[in-house]
Amino acid sequence: MERVDEGGDVKFAMVGIRRSKPYLVLVAEREVQQIQPSDYVLVVDVNSWKYGVVWALIKGDRVVKWTRERPDLGHVEKTYNKLVEIEREYGKLKRLGLHETLKGRKLWREIKRMRWKLYAYLRDFAQRLASRLAKKAMRRRARVIIDDVLDESRRELLEERISGGLAKIYFSSVRRFVKLFVNQLRWYGVPYEFKRLYSTICPKCGAKMKELPGRVMKCENCNFSTHRDFVPVMWHLTLNHRPLPFGAGRGSEKHMNTSS
Ligand SMILES: [Zn+2]
Numbered sequence: 001m002e003r004v005d006e007g008g009d010v011k012f013a014m015v016g017i018r019r020s021k022p023y024l025v026l027v028a029e030r031e032v033q034q035i036q037p038s039d040y041v042l043v044v045d046v047n048s049w050k051y052g053v054v055w056a057l058i059k060g061d062r063v064v065k066w067t068r069e070r071p072d073l074g075h076v077e078k079t080y081n082k083l084v085e086i087e088r089e090y091g092k093l094k095r096l097g098l099h100e101t102l103k104g105r106k107l108w109r110e111i112k113r114m115r116w117k118l119y120a121y122l123r124d125f126a127q128r129l130a131s132r133l134a135k136k137a138m139r140r141r142a143r144v145i146i147d148d149v150l151d152e153s154r155r156e157l158l159e160e161r162i163s164g165g166l167a168k169i170y171f172s173s174v175r176r177f178v179k180l181f182v183n184q185l186r187w188y189g190v191p192y193e194f195k196r197l198y199s200t201i202c203p204k205c206g207a208k209m210k211e212l213p214g215r216v217m218k219c220e221n222c223n224f225s226t227h228r229d230f231v232p233v234m235w236h237l238t239l240n241h242r243p244l245p246f247g248a249g250r251g252s253e254k255h256m257n258t259s260s
Contacts, residue, residue, distance in 0.1 A: 134184035
């Protein structure tokens with residue numbers, strides 16, 4: 001209903017059945033007017049949930065704000081581990097043919113409940129983040145640049161030996177975030193593009209950077225170093241503005257103003 005209030009016209013309605021109850025879907029459509037972009041740019045760097053979604057609001061060649069958003073991973077991992085434990089217990093009963101017993105049925109209900117809880121939590125997080133970022137872009141009339149490096153994140157997660165099941169859950173919900181975000185941007189008429197922004201190549205000299213503990217990236221060629229999450233933002237600035245002065249922003253992720 002929210003979208004109807006925002007100027008959409010109901011084009012058609014559908015009735016569906018979900019969990020044996022009918023529900024009504026109103027499909028709203030509207031002529032979307034593309035907003036006229038200001039000199040704000042919102043760079044959104046999508047990693048896996050492990051490293052979150054990093055966004056930076058940039059005005060001209062100045063980073064106004066940048067931050068990382070991610071769900072409560074402790075909560076997710078705890079729920080997931082408990083789920084695996086119950087599934088294992090249920091599997092044992094099943095092999096003994098005891099899964100239809102009172103205990104077996106109780107475990108099955110618990111498995112379903114916890115799966116639902118886990119997915120609902122991540123879905124909700126993705127939805128709220130997508131909506132918040134799209135509204136932010138709309139208010140500032142910012143162009144949006146999305147760097148969607150899911151393959152790279154997948155490799156990173158595997159290197160850290162995150163359980164395959166959990167990694168899969170993280171990826172599907174991150175993918176969902178990208179989809180929801182793009183839908184919202186379209187809805188508001190915010191111009192957006194997908195662009196590859198590097199996180200391991202030096203934005204100052206183009207050499208391969210080395211990762212130090214704490215996700216700090218250091219260039220051994222020109223000595224530039226910054227937090228890994230900030231490298232894509234630097235790349236955006238490098239690609240869109242004059243080359244940054246040598247050493248600016250060096251050694252601190254908090255050094256945000258890169259104009260000299
Ligand atoms: Zn360098």
